[in-house]
Amino acid sequence: MGQEQQPGRRTLLGAAVLGAAATGAVALGPAGTAHAAGPAQAAAGKDRGSPDHGRLPVPAVVAHRGTSGYRPEHTLGSYQLALDMGADVIEQDLVPTKDGHLVCRHENDITATTDVSEHPEFAGRKTTKKVDGAELTGWFTEDFTLKELKTLRAKERIPKQRQHNTLYDGRWDVPTFEEVLDWAEEQGKRRGRRVWLHIETKHPTYFRKLGLGLEKPLARLLRRYGRHRAGSPNFVQSFEPSSIQKLAELLDCPGVVLLSGLASRPWDFVEAGDPRTVADLVKPDGLKWIARFARGIGPTLDLVIPRKPDGTLGEATTLVRDAHAQKLVLHPYTMRNENSFLPVDFRKGSDPNAYGDAFGAFRRYFETGIDGIFSDNCDTALLAAEDFRAKK
Numbered sequence: 319m320g321q322e323q324q325p326g327r328r329t330l331l332g333a334a335v336l337g338a339a340a341t342g343a344v345a346l347g348p349a350g351t352a353h354a355a356g357p358a359q360a361a362a363g364k365d366r367g368s369p370d371h372g373r374l375p376v377p378a379v380v381a382h383r384g385t386s387g388y389r390p391e392h393t394l395g396s397y398q399l400a401l402d403m404g405a406d407v408i409e410q411d412l413v414p415t416k417d418g419h420l421v422c423r424h425e426n427d428i429t430a431t432t433d434v435s436e437h438p439e440f441a442g443r444k445t446t447k448k449v450d451g452a453e454l455t456g457w458f459t460e461d462f463t464l465k466e467l468k469t470l471r472a473k474e475r476i477p478k479q480r481q482h483n484t485l486y487d488g489r490w491d492v493p494t495f496e497e498v499l500d501w502a503e504e505q506g507k508r509r510g511r512r513v514w515l516h517i518e519t520k521h522p523t524y525f526r527k528l529g530l531g532l533e534k535p536l537a538r539l540l541r542r543y544g545r546h547r548a549g550s551p552n553f554v555q556s557f558e559p560s561s562i563q564k565l566a567e568l569l570d571c572p573g574v575v576l577l578s579g580l581a582s583r584p585w586d587f588v589e590a591g592d593p594r595t596v597a598d599l600v601k602p603d604g605l606k607w608i609a610r611f612a613r614g615i616g617p618t619l620d621l622v623i624p625r626k627p628d629g630t631l632g633e634a635t636t637l638v639r640d641a642h643a644q645k646l647v648l649h650p651y652t653m654r655n656e657n658s659f660l661p662v663d664f665r666k667g668s669d670p671n672a673y674g675d676a677f678g679a680f681r682r683y684f685e686t687g688i689d690g691i692f693s694d695n696c697d698t699a700l701l702a703a704e705d706f707r708a709k710k
Contacts, residue, residue, distance in 0.1 A: 378690030381405035387694035429456030572613035614647035629662035651692035
């Protein structure tokens with residue numbers, strides 16, 4: 319997931335989620351329990367058919383970069399713990415290496431998430447680049463072959479806030495997406511159900527200009543593992559709508575357009591001279607346009623419930639209702655347990671790194687009708703979702 323910010327279940331048809339279910343239809347939960355299908359279940363892949371296996375609960379819990387609240391993000395250790403905790407979907411962010419392999423990193427700048435600075439043999443690779451308009455100095459995946467990248471070890475990105483995560487610094491390397499797919503296949507066979515993934519293309523326009531386009535390699539891998547169909551247990555997502563449009567031409571699995579702050583513009587819009595902002599895309603006409611090629615949106619939580627000037631939560635917007643009217647699923651991002659990430663009215667005490675009232679915040683967001691939520695702390699999110707469903 320991009321910009322920083324903060325069993326008896328009602329079920330959501332997994333992939334687009336959606337398929338041929340009609341409003342008021344009945345869906346079967348994991349235990350075979352019948353539940354009435356809501357708007358999102360009727361939101362279908364239209365001509366793309368319906369999922370042939372697997373259901374997601376509503377609200378679904380998406381493990382943000384794995385269990386990044388407990389393990390260094392985008393490591394097999396982080397993904398494994400998320401799955402062991404019971405996360406419904408596990409997220410990967412993809413960037414390429416110099417020789418075209420897709421690896422899992424939140425950014426192509428690996429300065430903060432690996433020990434690259436401790437490798438004297440790579441000192442000369444440190445450089446300054448402009449990525450999507452932002453000038454960055456550090457080490458970048460596109461300057462390393464996969465063999466070179468595999469000599470590095472992953473570490474905690476925000477050690478001052480998550481000092482306990484530093485215990486695991488150096489334990490895992492940077493996984494390739496193919497390794498993640500192998501892991502998901504093995505875990506799926508062991509558990510008797512396929513593992514759901516939420517797969518993001520990072521900076522696709524930037525990489526396309528370097529001759530390292532993400533969409534075709536991603537599509538090839540998903541096809542190789544049989545994850546390219548409408549009923550496959552994965553979503554593909556991007557902050558650049560054109561990346562989802564390209565993937566829609568290559569795959570039938572559901573696409574999700576990620577949305578940042580209201581005043582922001584997707585970078586592919588900037589490059590193409592498209593004046594629209596996220597504020598335009600969350601209007602009914604913008605959502606109608608997205609629904610032509612995507613099956614969902616991943617808005618920042620502030621687009622669902624804005625924060626007031628004092629940092630407390632305000633009133634919910636009409637985004638959930640408007641998106642559901644276009645048969646789009648909403649998986650907003652990102653809930654974290656620490657005070658520094660929570661709305662002011664859900665913080666406890668004065669320590670910014672201490673846990674606040676995350677359960678209260680989850681409840682407010684779930685009450686809006688969202689279909690799922692990204693969280694760094696999927697165990698907390700799962701309990702909150704269970705509480706919410708029990709009270710409905």
